[in-house]
Amino acid sequence: MMKQDIRVEFTSAKKPKPDPHDLAFGRIFTDHMFVMDYDADQGWYDPRIIPYQSISMDPAAMVYHYGQTVFEGLKAYVTKDQEVLLFRPEKNMERLNQSNDRLCIPLIDEELVLEGLKQLVAIDKDWIPKAEGTSLYIRPFIIATEPFLGVAASHTYKLFIILSPVGSYYKEGIKPVKIAVENEFVRAVKGGTGNAKTAGNYASSLKAQQVAEEKGFSQVLWLDGIEKKYIEEVGSMNIFFKISGEIVTPELNGSILEGITRNSVITLLKHWGLTVSERKISIDEIIQAHRDGRLEETFGTGTAAVISPVGELIWNDESLVIGSGETGEISKKLYDTITGIQKGAEADVFGWTTEVASLSETK
Structure with missing residues (x-):
C-alpha cells in the first residue's frame, strides 16, 4: 500500500473547553476528527483531519441493518513535564485489524492510521485535561456505508477517529x-x-x-x-x-x-x-x-x-x-x-509509551 499524505482542515470555530474537574465519560468531543474512506476500486483513500461534525448517510447504509462495524479505545495523557503520551497504541491498531478480519472489513494500513491518530491528538492536544485522573479518550471506529439491504460484506466503508476529554473512572478513587x-x-x-x-x-x-x-x-x-x-x-x-x-x-x-x-x-x-x-x-x-x-x-x-x-x-x-x-x-x-x-511518572521499562507532542509546541 502506497503511503498517503494526511490533509488537514482546521476548524474556524473552536468550542469552549469543559471544566476538567467536572467531566463525565464520552459526552464531550474535541474540535477535529480523522476520517478515511474505502471503496472496492480504490482501497482506503483520502486520509484527512477535518473539523468535528455530524455525518450524513443513506438510511440503507449496511451498518444500520447488519451491524458491520468495529471500534477501538485508548487514551492520551499529559505528563508532569507537559509531554503527551499514548499507551501501546500499536496494539490497538493490531487488534483493530483482527476485528476487521472477523467482520469482513478491509484491513487498514496500521502505520498510516496510527500516524493520523497522532496528528489528530497533536492538533487537539489543548483538549487533554490535566486534573488528577483525567485523560483524552480516543475512539477509532469503522462503519459499513454501502446502501444495500442484503446480508453481505459492504463494498464501502468510513473510518473515523474522534476524541473525548474524560474524567476519572472512579470519582472517589479506586473502589471494589x-x-x-x-x-x-x-x-x-x-x-x-x-x-x-x-x-x-x-x-x-x-x-x-x-x-x-x-x-x-x-x-x-x-x-x-x-x-x-x-x-x-x-x-x-x-x-x-x-x-x-x-x-x-x-x-x-x-x-x-x-x-x-x-x-x-x-x-x-x-x-x-x-x-x-x-x-x-x-x-x-x-x-x-x-x-x-x-x-x-x-x-x-x-x-x-x-x-x-x-x-x-x-x-x-x-x-x-x-x-x-x-x-x-x-x-x-x-x-x-x-x-x-x-502519565510518565513511573519508569517505562517495556517501552509501552509513545510521545505525541509537547504542550509547549505550537501547531
Missing part, C-alpha cells in the same frame, strides 16, 4: 465493586465475535447489565455460552483471580477479547516474579477457593478503569466477599504502576 455472576444470558461463544471489538457484542450485553444494575450490582461476571460453567469476562473487562498466591485469568479461547490492559497486567506480574496462569477456570473452583479461604483478590482490567477491584461476587444468592471488600495489594500496585507509566 459488587458483581453478579450471570447464569441466564451469555456474552459470546467460541466461533462467534467475542474476540472482536464489534458493536453487537456490547448491544447483546445490555440486558444482563440492566438487570444487574436494578438489583444493585455494578457489573456481571460472564460465564461461557456452552456449559455456563467457565468464567470468561466481567462486564466489558478481562478478569483475574488471586488464589493461594497464584494469579489466574481465563485463557483466550475465541470468545474472550484479548485486552491490551490484560496483556500489560500479565507482563507486569511476571516481571514482579509472581506466578500467573492463563487457563480455564470454573465458577465452582472460585466458590470452593472462597469457602477454603484461598480466594485472596479479584479484579477486572480494561482501558476505561485500568484496574477494577471486585469486592463481592453473588452466585445464586450466595455472597462471596473477597478481601473483606477492600482493594487488594496487587490490584492497587497494578493500578498505580500502569497509570504511573501512562
